Amino acid sequence: MKKSLFAFLGIFLLGAGLQAFPAAEEDKRLSKEAVVLEEIMAISEKSIPPALFQKIYAIAVVPGVIKAGFVLGGRFGRGVVAVRTESGEWSSPSFLELAGGSVGLQIGAQSTDVILVFKSRRSIDGIIGGKFTLGANASVAAGPVGRQVGAETDAELKAEIYSYSRSRGLFAGVSMEGAVLSIDKEANEKYYSKPGITPNEIFAGRNAGETATAAKFVQLLTTYSGSK
Numbered sequence: 001m002k003k004s005l006f007a008f009l010g011i012f013l014l015g016a017g018l019q020a021f022p023a024a025e026e027d028k029r030l031s032k033e034a035v036v037l038e039e040i041m042a043i044s045e046k047s048i049p050p051a052l053f054q055k056i057y058a059i060a061v062v063p064g065v066i067k068a069g070f071v072l073g074g075r076f077g078r079g080v081v082a083v084r085t086e087s088g089e090w091s092s093p094s095f096l097e098l099a100g101g102s103v104g105l106q107i108g109a110q111s112t113d114v115i116l117v118f119k120s121r122r123s124i125d126g127i128i129g130g131k132f133t134l135g136a137n138a139s140v141a142a143g144p145v146g147r148q149v150g151a152e153t154d155a156e157l158k159a160e161i162y163s164y165s166r167s168r169g170l171f172a173g174v175s176m177e178g179a180v181l182s183i184d185k186e187a188n189e190k191y192y193s194k195p196g197i198t199p200n201e202i203f204a205g206r207n208a209g210e211t212a213t214a215a216k217f218v219q220l221l222t223t224y225s226g227s228k
Contacts, residue, residue: 026191027211033061033080034217036113040166041224046145048117048164053225058083058118062098065112075100075179082221083124083203090221091203092210095187100179115164117143123160127181128199134161135177
């Protein structure tokens with residue numbers, strides 16, 4: 001009887017450990033995204049202008065986007081996206097993936113930390129609805145930088161999405177045209193411990209099960225955007 005009980009407990013604990021491990025991996029990912037956001041915003045001449053940050057609807061942070069190839073290239077990265085709720089607060093983060101290909105003269109490999117700023121809900125609805133291609137489903141351009149950029153500058157910028165990046169490697173600069181964004185449903189389910197959880201559920205507000213890492217990420221967004 002005791003052996004059976006111990007065997008049952010062992011199987012139960014092993015199963016619990018297997019379930020907890022993926023969540024820990026997603027939490028580790030989220031920690032990297034918070035660091036990238038902090039470090040990029042700390043570079044005043046390269047950061048998102050406060051006047052623009054105050055107006056944006058959503059933001060995606062994708063650390064270590066890998067782009068590699070010779071003539072033909074490809075890119076892949078995993079990150080998170082958060083939106084403003086109806087109350088003006090920032091939502092819990094939803095996990096997402098970035099993928100895409102490119103053609104041109106290119107040699108070497110590059111790892112790029114990418115931040116995408118969304119001016120409206122339209123693009124986010126596109127990502128939720130399925131795979132969303134930057135440049136095809138919505139215009140994307142390099143975002144304005146510097147803390148001295150005024151609020152009036154935003155009126156002159158027509159792109160739906162602005163990109164910010166920090167690159168390392170042999171490529172000069174980064175182009176986000178053709179990159180595809182999609183929701184990482186599996187990561188969301190693991191992190192929030194809720195099978196079938198949807199991005200809209202996550203974006204509705206703060207969610208049970210999120211860790212202190214998610215709370216830190218949301219607090220950073222609140223600070224940088226001047227939200228209450």
